[in-house]
Amino acid sequence: MSDEHTASIPKTEKSNVEVRHDRRNERLTWLIDHFKREWQIYVMLAPAIIWFLLFLYKPMYGLQIAFKDYSIFRGIDGSPWVGWEHFGTLFGSDQFVRAVWNTIKISALNLLFGFPAPIILALMFNEILNATFKKTAQTIVYLPHFISSVIIAGIVITAFSPSAGIVNTIIGWFGFEPIYFLTKPEWFRPIFIGTGIWQEAGFGSIVFLAAIAGVNPSLYESAVVDGANRWQMMWKITIPSIMPTILIMLIIRIGNIMEVSFELIILLYQPATYATADVVNTFIYRQGIQGGQYDIAAAAGLFNAVVAFVLVMTANSISKRFSRTSLW
Template identity: 80%
Template sequence: MTDTTDIEGTTTEELVIEAREAQRSRRRKRIEIIGDHLRREWQLYVLLLPTIIWLLVFLYKPMYGLQIAFKDYSVFRGVAGSPWIGFEHFETLFNNDQFLRALRNTIYISFMSLLFGFPMPILLALMFNEILHQTFKKTAQTIVYLPHFISSVIIAGIVITAFSPSAGIVNTIMGWFGLDSIYFLTKPEWFRPIFVGTTIWQESGFQSIVYLAAIAGVSPTLYESAVVDGASRWQMMWKITLPSILPTIIIMLIIRIGNMLEVSFEMIILLYQPATYETADVVNTFIYRQGLQGGQYDLAAAAGLFNAVVAFVLVMSANSISKRYSRTSLW
């Protein structure tokens, strides 16, 4: 068999060998560059080492236990000794009315939080950017940032007190208008609005910092040019500020979509009760009851793995759509 020969008389086999040698040479060069960089900056990597160890021990090592979602797990047999049962736990989940209810509630609460909660930090950042009086601006920012730094237990206590049927401020105001008191936190239909509103109040101020930082990076010359052209404050906000921070908004939206099924577990646990399970029970509280309270670790692991897979699919889909239509993405 004869080798194919190009115009210069070089065979195909020789070309392949040359390409492989060039690839090996590039690989060796990259290794040398990385080695030189490590030798020069070794102090930085030593400082980074505790974080890497923490990630490996607390985030990656526990992933070994995910296999119990596919096993008939026994504490006495351990992870390795428990027998494999395939997707039986997932079939049990999707035949479990409580899990399906929790999944519906999670999707509904997450969607409402996204619909009403995601725009609020953007609106706050835009409003803060329009405040000219610096003392008032700093005071307002401090007030709206403060709830983020308050413990969820205290926030839940404030909410419970505010909506108390006897001494709560909400029922007191209702009494002024001759309305009967309502024990809001025992009413399934009121739990979702209260929870979503509480979450917005607690987190919106702190989340607005990201958008304020993005606004601070907008070139002042754009505003100066707009003023010369006679643009109003509203026009400058709509035509300059919002388009300039749009990439940041898209990135934050992708991250938010990826966390849609991660409803605030602590706040749900603190506010809900059996009377409101119908609308308050979410996937994370279902996992808590099944795993820690019921001892069904394998079933809880299956529910948690399902949650993680859905979150992964959501963030991948959101990133792909954003990359295709806006050319802005996480990667």
Template identity: 80%
Template sequence: MRREWQIYLMLLPVLIWFVVFLYKPMYGLQIAFKDYSIFRGVAGSPWIGFEHFQTLFGNDQFLRAIKNTFIISSLSLLVGFPVPIILALMFNEIRNERYKRTAQTIVYLPHFISLVIIAGIVISVFSPSTGVINLALQKLGFEPIYFLTRPEWFRPIFIGTGIWQEAGFQSIVYLAAIAGVNPSLYESAVVDGASRWQMMWKITLPSILPTIIIMLIIRIGNLLEVGFELIILLYQPATYQTGDVINSFIYRQGLQGAQYDLAAAAGLFNAVVAFILVMAANTISRRVSKTSLW
């Protein structure tokens, strides 16, 4: 440490961030087991054990939020996870560097747009009177659809928006993995007469498989961390049936309803399930593929 102190100094801001924003707030998790009062504080509030958890699991809205969270996350994983991989493979096959850079810039761009603006774009596109989708439907002779007030349309719109916004940026990880593939493998394949499609299936994909598995484990660990900011911007009481997730439930109960102890209990449940999922995914991956986070 004395010899490489500059490196540890560069690491210090990250460690401070983790301590202040992740570890220090863990002290407040105890309010999930207390009848919390702002005036009494964390230490002065009486201990009530698992009463809040019993209240949560007897709450139909919370059970609905759990169901919606798993459905939205599972569909996002099933539909959205392969998209960045496919994009990276497609970019890797582009030989015109100028076109490749332009295409990459276009698909990366949505990641850097504010969620408020993204929500505004979605609302405008699906507007029943001026939205592009409904204008096209009217041209085809159909009646306009109030997409954002229809529960059955909320999940496809939310998942599609998430893929459009993040798929391009997430493909960078796979492009970096592809860049690390030994070029001699491709040269040998060309000599053997392999097509580009065969090289992609037999060389590129197997070479980046460890990266794919690691990203999948991380994604499974975040299965309950649905992007609730966009949900809060898009949903309304009419779409709670399919759009309300655990984090939006916590937001309503904790910030809007001032039930901080109940919201903390829901958040703790969320964290424990995420921990179990990532541990299970890592264990299964290590046994099946010999690749894991630890």
């Protein structure tokens, strides 16, 4: 019960200092009381908070090596500051600039092809009347989401193998020469994005199916009475009704544009395809983890994180304006 009723708090006749002193004492007894009574919830909270501090916030402190000449022996605190030097190095490096562009290009293509796929799939599922068929199809198309990227990569590598792969087998039926897909830069993006759609379109359709399920059925009934056909109902009722969901999901996607599933890229790319496949995170992995240039790699990571942060925050505030629904 929260009664919105303003009223005057009884006035005391003490001096300000006394009052302040009393308040402090009151606050202190209240706090002691509170912790005596509620200590259990703090015990429950502690492991989670300690975990966050230790595994996510402590690395943020370590981010300072992006501005330092870091050496393992001197440690984070002992390494000398170098200012923005690493960022200068990064933006002077063709590799890093290429990685940034590749990240943006892959994300943009993913947005163009990967984003509509689950929406179209959801609309198609919605038009299926046979419940058994619908359920079976859904069960199957959700499955790849739960398969690890190593397996996905294994399947892709096998399927696109020049001698044994099914893709080249089929190409062979039409009399063409086998293509060494995974070594050709021009083939990397189509394969990567196609794999993404194959893996995630089904699972991604759940959100839109739920939105469709939320459409008031009487809208369709009145449309039937008005003589609309299924195609018209889809365009005039279903799609406008789920537009808020589509917009929110789109904004989330744009906010996450710097996040490319680099696990799969690491598993699929090779030096021959770096030209199109190397993204910021794979660049960081090679420079930092494999190459040992922690400070430069950390700088690249910081750049990535800051851009991502700005994008996500912008996306969240835009979505708030659109729907009065915050994403978090």
